[in-house]
Amino acid sequence: MASAPQASLPLFYQDLLPLNSRDHAAWRARATDRAPWAAKQNAIPLTVDEFIPAQRNFPIVFSSGENPVPLALFGLNDGVNVFFDDEGKALEDFYVPAYIRRYPFLLAKLRTDSDDMSLCFDPKSGLVGEFEDGTPLFEGTEPTQNTKELLEFCQRFEEAGARTQQFVDELKKHGLFMEGEVSIQRNSNPGQPFVYRGFQIVNQEKLRELRGDQLRSWNQNGLLPLLFAHLYSLELMSTIFGKQNQQGKGPSATATQGEVATEVPASE
Numbered sequence: 001m002a003s004a005p006q007a008s009l010p011l012f013y014q015d016l017l018p019l020n021s022r023d024h025a026a027w028r029a030r031a032t033d034r035a036p037w038a039a040k041q042n043a044i045p046l047t048v049d050e051f052i053p054a055q056r057n058f059p060i061v062f063s064s065g066e067n068p069v070p071l072a073l074f075g076l077n078d079g080v081n082v083f084f085d086d087e088g089k090a091l092e093d094f095y096v097p098a099y100i101r102r103y104p105f106l107l108a109k110l111r112t113d114s115d116d117m118s119l120c121f122d123p124k125s126g127l128v129g130e131f132e133d134g135t136p137l138f139e140g141t142e143p144t145q146n147t148k149e150l151l152e153f154c155q156r157f158e159e160a161g162a163r164t165q166q167f168v169d170e171l172k173k174h175g176l177f178m179e180g181e182v183s184i185q186r187n188s189n190p191g192q193p194f195v196y197r198g199f200q201i202v203n204q205e206k207l208r209e210l211r212g213d214q215l216r217s218w219n220q221n222g223l224l225p226l227l228f229a230h231l232y233s234l235e236l237m238s239t240i241f242g243k244q245n246q247q248g249k250g251p252s253a254t255a256t257q258g259e260v261a262t263e264v265p266a267s268e
Helices: 048-054 098-102 145-173 204-209 212-220 223-246
Strands: 043-045 060-062 070-073 105-109 117-121 177-185 193-202 257-259
Touching: 043 098, 048 070, 048 145, 048 223, 060 223, 070 223, 098 145, 105 145, 117 145, 145 223, 177 223, 193 223, 212 223
Parallel strands: 193 257
Antiparallel strands: 043 070, 060 070, 060 193, 105 117, 177 193
């Protein structure tokens, strides 16, 4: 299914600490060419800023429930990811969503009575600590250029998240979400299609029924191209299914139904 987990931390994050020069003056951030935190995740949150590049590689769907979240499908079954191996090494060139690239950092509210957000990190990531290698996070009490860039990246991500919420709210306002279903035939077993449910997509019939002035407005403000990117990307469902089978990660030969099991981040 595609519903939000009942967890206090966002997807990937095992713990959160606010970054500060008092406690982390000598700490460094390690670079890595692997993303083990994403290796077993079949659906990754996506912002609308990423729909155009992402639709070339992934089906873009929306989580189930009252508050849909755009998701890039890295696999059709829970725990299946056809773009990373088990250690998180990329198996091919593809667009890496900002949600993956942001880890182990993020902006979070430290107080419920304030809208101020602080740069935080996951201390259990193995990517931030008192290492001899890596890029320094502070020079004395001042953040290094690398830390400033990390903060800027996280700020841009939050801004994109706000635009994504506006996009979703607009679709909800016009009742365009519907439960999705895809049936995929395996060539080796033509009599047994695999049916996947548990996600939402845009209802194309309702989209066609919208007034012309509404569609023109959406085209002018860039919303309509995002809708088409989502709809075109759904053609990649069978491609992802094929990759699963090629990698030996496909559903069992006896299974004929399943859900696109996904997780979305808890509220930050």
